[in-house]
Amino acid sequence: MDWAGLLQKGLYQLRLTPRDFWALTPAELQIMLGAVGAQAPMGRVQLDALLRDFPDDVKDETNG
Template sequence: MSGLDWPALMQAGLRGLGLRPAEFWALTPAELRLMLGERQGAAAALGRSRLDELLAAYPDGMAAMGKGERDE
């Protein structure tokens, strides 16, 4: 199904953090994990070289036009 252990997450949120049910259900799983102090799988900061790789792989309209057309 979703791969999340909802009973454990509900217990941690409702009992452990003292959230009300409406507060618990308004959170995303990522927000709940952050509130619980979980840092597993936290992404490293995006460095310049990785940003350049992403820009080359997924150019936007202006970057795809080429340098000469942008500079005019």
């Protein structure tokens, strides 16, 4: 990813503060720069795969 180029566009073209720039997701930044529809939304299959691979409710088996 061209972070230097994106940072320049964020700070100079969009006039974001560095704090606001780094708080954005790459998808949000793309939309703000006019790349609407550049990335398809996540479908159910991809969401299920993420939930399976990175479950939110993981318990440490050593501590119960």
